[in-house]
Amino acid sequence: MKRLSRFRRHKAAAPLLLTFALLGIGGTFSVASATTANETSAVERSTLIEEGRQIFLKGCSSCHGLNAEGVSIAPSLIGVGAASVDFQVGTGRMPMADMSTQAMRKAPVYNEEEVAALAAYVASLAPGPEIPGMELLNFERDGSTAEGGELFRNNCAMCHNFAGQGGALTQGKYAPTVMGVLPKHIYEAMVTGPQAMPVFNDKTITPEEKLSIIKWIKSAEAEPNLGGASLGRVGPVTEGLLAWTLGLGLLIGVAVWLATKAK
Amino acid sequence: MSSQLEPIKDPGLPAHVHRKTDTDPKAADRAERQVAAMFGISALGTVLLIVSYVFIPDDVFVFIPIMGNQNAHQLGLGLGMAIALFFIGLGAIHWAKTLMPDQEVVMQRHEFRSPEQDRKDFVDTVKEGAASSGLGRRSLIKKSLGAALGLSALSPILLLRDLGPLPGPEQKMTNWKSGTYLVTDPGDRRIKASDLEVGSVAQVMPEFADPKDRHLDDIAKDALLLIRLRPSEFNLEPDRLAMTHEGIIAFSKICSHMGCAVALYEQTTKHLLCPCHQSTFDVTRAAKVIFGPAARPLPQLDITVDGEGYLIARKPFSEPVGPSFWGREK
């Protein structure tokens, strides 16, 4: 001890102590709150729900209420089902980064396991839409691209644009792009109607029709731009911009060169 | 107009500056080679066009930075054509700039007015000709000619009468009648009230005995949007409330402004937005217009259910759907 205390007035002493203290507190905390990884039996399911409840209390209850009953700034989660949670938390929309007009897709805060736990907890509160299983989501086998296109243009293009690039809603809200979204998230969004999106339940758009829509979306995503660079797939606005800038701009450039005298 | 002298006199055309290619034959030869090179690149462009057309299959895709995966056949054709054309132009212009004589030439403008004598002769000729035709004197000819020409101009207009039928009662009617079943679009499935959840929408058409008989002309009037809210969320007059069924409300999907399809429903605000001109309709108040250029709310269809719970129209629309027209009563 005497050896150490020789250094007590060293200028590195304070920062080092602080670092040790923080590491100590943080380490103790994470060890103490570590969750168990695997669930293998039905009994583990209630552990999953309990896990979910813990995560919920820490990360969600401040807005959604201690019992998910909702407060003024966040709706009740009772009855929204596992599908809603899987969609909202899985796409990173929840937890919401700031209280702006709408939640946007971002890097998810919770990992797959934590999302599953949260979903199980919310599902346990009241019955609601379930997460679609892998067998249900075999859109390659069970969907039709052409039918999906028709369905997409009828039900989705008015918000998400003809190529799924997204579009404007009122008062600063927007329908996001549907490109680069996991098939199960697309399915869940249709079933749960997140935020401003209406609900497209399985009676109005059957599960097969939903798979067709997903198949068409994936086909449009994979489809290369057949006439050249895409200009965003948003229509004549970007085309007009390019005509004036690259088109007329290049031509005026050549015209200036044409009219200047050679040296 | 201005009485002062021109302050700075016209210094005249600037002295001609010779180009390098005018004085140095080596530079001129180099310019010639440059022009030839440009024409050569053009030829290469045509070769690329031909090779792409004949040899590149149209299902090969290549990756180009910034542009992503591109169809090689299409790109080869287009770039080949562009290069072939562009470099002919570049070569011709470079040739003109470097090798053709670039002495500025001055040409005098001439007065537009013809010489006095010519004009006088012209006016006299016209006068004489007009007098000898007798048109001035013989007023009966003048009047009857005017009448004949004027009348004959009417016949082409008359011949266009059969461009279309005259507007009839169908302008104000749709295929929605009392008892018509609501069916999904696409799919033609009948819809039960219980099929819709709170917050859901459905694209709907009237049921046709044979769906093949439904054409775009019908769709342009019949398209319908079904929305389900909680009954407590409605803010409707009693007669409009009576046209809903357990929170399900039906509106014509054809915008009352200029006819685009209004199907963008915001579940949170209960507003319908038309993407064409941003007219916004409040569903809870029978599609009342709350923003944008539309002047009238969307017509609401009176719906109910049949004995088995399937949604049907109780009666036709009480007003014409779609954009306004002169003969449309309020």
Add this chain to the structure above:
Amino acid sequence: MTVEAKLGQVANYVDERTGAAAFLKKSLKKVFPDHWSFLLGEVALYSFVILLLSGTFLTFWFDPSMREVVYEGTYQPLEGVKMSAAYASALHISFEVRGGLLMRQIHHWAALIFMAAIVAHLLRVFFTGAFRKPREGNWIIGVGLLTLGIVEGFLGYSLPDDLLSGTGIRIAEAIIQAIPVVGSYLSYFAFGGVFPGELFIPRIYIVHVLLLPGAFLALITVHLMLVWYQKHTQYPGPGRTEKNVVGYPLMPMYMAKAGGFFFIVFGVTAFLGAVASINPIWLYGPYTPAQISAGSQPDWYMGWLDGLVRMAPPIETYFFGYTVSWNILIPGLIIPGILFTGMALYPFIESWITGDKREHHLLDRPRNAPNRTALGAMSLTFMLVTLINGGNDLIATHFDLSINQIMWGTRIGVFVLPPLAFIITKRLCLSLQRADRELVLHGRETGRLLRMPSGEFVEVHEPISPEKAFILTSHEQLPALDLPAVDARGVKRAGVLKNKLRARLSKANAEAVPKVSADDLKEIESH
């Protein structure tokens, strides 16, 4: 035999059969002034030729019929989908005709560039005052070409009958039907009955490939003949007067440059057709009135119309069983009518204000006509604000704004910004005139400082060249019109109100910084 001798033989051959030697001799020697801003009209002309060529190609495969077919082509995502034969044939051109998609794209890019070049050319002609006598007729023809171009483009992109352009036709039908008294009749005649019917696309096909191109050919021919005969205008400069044209002869210089420029325009258009996707109709899907895409706009040259319609207040009046849709008529017909009529009549309006009835062949530098330039800036601002509103939903999604805010911003902006642009531009022009005056009187600031023996610092000014000084002082400055309300005997003149307006406008128009006079120069020399 040399090239020259062979060409000489050809000239002989032609003359022996037509007697055209005198005319052709004069023509080949005709002088054309060389400035890049004179090539904008050429871009439009060459784009027209490209449209004719690429368009003819497309007609060999396009089927202008609205009969319903089931798609059986190679584009998988539309397999088995019901569509019109027109749409199916456009898909066929895009996917199964080699070079078809390229030609479709070249055709559409050429159309966009055609309209852009017309607008740029119109702006150049306007801001330099090239529309003054004797070129008023040519200006009117030009405005006519602009109007016909807008219609032709709209009809052209409506031919494939896809979702986006079909929506545009739906909106056009609403405008027709909104016309009081005759609207429904006109709509039924245009569409052969109710919308959409089966006759509209075949009918606009003939308008698009025969009637309007014919009208264009005629108008463009007269337009060019007038330029040829009246000779092109030129910028003021040393050696250039109202009575001459300074430039290069048609043969060989101008032929080579203008001919070469045609290939440049074609090449750039082909380049765009090769690398930039335009109007991907297979993604839009076939038109049906029950579908719509978010972010639906017309092509750019109609964007201002779309913006006007969006910002219109929701006004309709109803009386005795009739409806008048002001919310459609005002932005869709009345305002464009006033704008284009005003544009067409502008040369006459300006000569009424200035009282100037002489010929003009020397162009104005825009700063020397401050009122005209400010008016042009004001009109441009109006067009830009309405254009922006036409794309308000795309702007909202890309820049994280709200369509409601943008709409209100442009509703107010369309009234506030143009007058503001007028004032700012006029002041700018007057400042530039002042700067010109300074340049002539005191020379160019070199940035070098000199210390005088007395101790003060002075910046060295370099006198400008006589050529530049000439350009800065050779313009005319017309005084305001003198229109007294009463004549010499004190009797009130006829048309007092009109004259008062004219006098006011003339006075405002004549506001300028006086250019350097001979007296000013003498004064400068003395110190």
